[in-house]
Amino acid sequence: MxxxxxxxxxxxxxxxxELKRSAEMIxxxxxxxxxxxxxxxxxxxxxxxxxxxxxAVAPPNSIFLTDLYGGTPSNIGxxxxxxxxxxxxxxxxxxxxxxxxxxxxxxxxxxxxxxxIAFGAEGIRNITKIxxxxxxxxx
Numbered sequence: 001m002x003x004x005x006x007x008x009x010x011x012x013x014x015x016x017x018e019l020k021r022s023a024e025m026i027x028x029x030x031x032x033x034x035x036x037x038x039x040x041x042x043x044x045x046x047x048x049x050x051x052x053x054x055x056a057v058a059p060p061n062s063i064f065l066t067d068l069y070g071g072t073p074s075n076i077g078x079x080x081x082x083x084x085x086x087x088x089x090x091x092x093x094x095x096x097x098x099x100x101x102x103x104x105x106x107x108x109x110x111x112x113x114x115x116x117i118a119f120g121a122e123g124i125r126n127i128t129k130i131x132x133x134x135x136x137x138x139x
Contacts, residue, residue, distance in 0.1 A: 008058075066092060
């Protein structure tokens with residue numbers, strides 16, 4: 001069984017797949033990153049079953065990244081957190097995914113949840129305000 005943690009992304013629509021593609025444009029090919037999409041009209045039971053089947057061979061220290069707190073993808077992640085003890089972080093964005101992959105590739109996985117959250121939040125900036133504070137042009 002592979003012991004390298006998986007990164008499991010669950011989102012509404014194909015957002016997770018596009019997020020992974022965007023991250024790979026920046027940092028290169030990512031292995032063991034799996035995207036699951038809740039599509040319009042899909043029952044959550046269907047997605048749960050698909051993920052459950054994949055988790056049969058997943059390392060126990062794998063992590064879920066989901067899009068919207070309280071949304072079905074996050075609730076599915078919470079189901080697996082409660083049932084199997086996986087970590088789940090919602091609000092996934094590009095900096096969070098890059099940080100997760102970077103930490104994983106460096107073998108710095110212990111306590112990664114807080115690091116991923118901090119890195120994701122740090123990337124959220126009001127550029128207009130920053131420009132005004134600097135009293136300079138945008139570029």
